[in-house]
Amino acid sequence: MKTAILADLLDFTGDPGLADRQSAHVRWRPAHWLLIDECGRIAAVQPDAPGDDWHKLDHSGQLLMPGFIDTHVHSPQVDVIASWGTELLDWLNTYTFPAEARHADPAVAQTAADLFTDALLAHGSTSAVVFPTVHVTSTEALFGAARQRGMRLIAGKVLMDRHAPDNLRDDVAGAESHCTALIERWHGQGRLAYAVTPRFAATSTDEQLAMAGRLVARHPGVYMQTHVAENRAEVAWIAELFPQARSYLDVYARHGLLNERAVLAHGIWLDAADRQVLADTGAQIAFCPSSNLFLGSGLFGWAQAAAAGVAVSMASDVGGGTSLSMLRTLADAYKVQAMAGQRLTAWALLHAATRGAAQALQLGSEIGTLNPGAMADLCLWDVAVGPVAQRRDALARELHERLFAWVTLGDERNLRTCWVGGVQRYARP
Numbered sequence: 001m002k003t004a005i006l007a008d009l010l011d012f013t014g015d016p017g018l019a020d021r022q023s024a025h026v027r028w029r030p031a032h033w034l035l036i037d038e039c040g041r042i043a044a045v046q047p048d049a050p051g052d053d054w055h056k057l058d059h060s061g062q063l064l065m066p067g068f069i070d071t072h073v074h075s076p077q078v079d080v081i082a083s084w085g086t087e088l089l090d091w092l093n094t095y096t097f098p099a100e101a102r103h104a105d106p107a108v109a110q111t112a113a114d115l116f117t118d119a120l121l122a123h124g125s126t127s128a129v130v131f132p133t134v135h136v137t138s139t140e141a142l143f144g145a146a147r148q149r150g151m152r153l154i155a156g157k158v159l160m161d162r163h164a165p166d167n168l169r170d171d172v173a174g175a176e177s178h179c180t181a182l183i184e185r186w187h188g189q190g191r192l193a194y195a196v197t198p199r200f201a202a203t204s205t206d207e208q209l210a211m212a213g214r215l216v217a218r219h220p221g222v223y224m225q226t227h228v229a230e231n232r233a234e235v236a237w238i239a240e241l242f243p244q245a246r247s248y249l250d251v252y253a254r255h256g257l258l259n260e261r262a263v264l265a266h267g268i269w270l271d272a273a274d275r276q277v278l279a280d281t282g283a284q285i286a287f288c289p290s291s292n293l294f295l296g297s298g299l300f301g302w303a304q305a306a307a308a309g310v311a312v313s314m315a316s317d318v319g320g321g322t323s324l325s326m327l328r329t330l331a332d333a334y335k336v337q338a339m340a341g342q343r344l345t346a347w348a349l350l351h352a353a354t355r356g357a358a359q360a361l362q363l364g365s366e367i368g369t370l371n372p373g374a375m376a377d378l379c380l381w382d383v384a385v386g387p388v389a390q391r392r393d394a395l396a397r398e399l400h401e402r403l404f405a406w407v408t409l410g411d412e413r414n415l416r417t418c419w420v421g422g423v424q425r426y427a428r429p
């Protein structure tokens, strides 16, 4: 049956910039009906109630937005979220690699994939760009769980053929044939897409990075995801491992891994030449403020990236990040940028987590928007939960003030309902 939802609708018609509270690209439609057709797509948005052939849901006074898009997150790392006391390279060896090794077991991989995809939806993220583990089992389980839930998910088997424990290393030939089989099986199946996934330059040999570049060239439309310039010790190590490269980013550029479907997490320690390469190739930076703060990695320069024309999206980077909630991630992003004197609007933050990410992923007509024709991946939010947030909300004088307080004070407890392709996939108990 066709569904119509009455709520306060918010989305974006363009990039609102970083600091413009009055941006004309903010589309606020209070007390509007959003109509979902039989195929799970948005049919229309209108002020008047539709006819009797629509199943009507009255959520007056609640906020309806496109589901969030988390552009960098690790499905097996739910098990190591909130692990104490390390920086990136120690954190990998101490916590992450042992946890990821367990995903060779198909039963572990399946349980983790179900838990992870349900958790994404329960936090208001309807789409994600995800690292499983080096294991085919883990990749299969993740794709299967996303397909079952109808989610737009981009993922791929992690590539690591050096500087990792024995039980997490692959090799060039084996990885190439596994990736090719996974691409044939999953890429373009429903709403799934494959991403060629070298973990980071340190854990792949030149030969494996060259193989990754071949996969990208051979399969137009696949994505590429990796990490870049997250931590200073890591950057120094990459310089030792790849003395011929101009920079960390240049390692990927040399292997043909940068294009408009490339998602690079972090990008904290980049220079102007790197930013120009990102802008020229259309590769995006997934900004992971919670992770960057938690691991003490550094403060990403969003204003410099934006000035250079680099696309920036938002990511939880769980388990380096400490929450799957994009609201908490956005609140951390505000604070990180405030350290550089840049005050981001709620619009800048929310845009980056919806339309901005969708555009950067070349999926702008499918997700991140309430435009007719887009998939009905939607989240319904309470703007204020609890006495402090409710008091603050009652005192807010205009829309930006209200929604900035929501972004800053809110989390997954504000989420009421989540629909994926028009199907309800989460409802707050």
Ligand SMILES: [Zn+2]
Binding pocket: 072, 073, 074, 227, 265, 317, 320
């Ligand atoms: Zn990561």
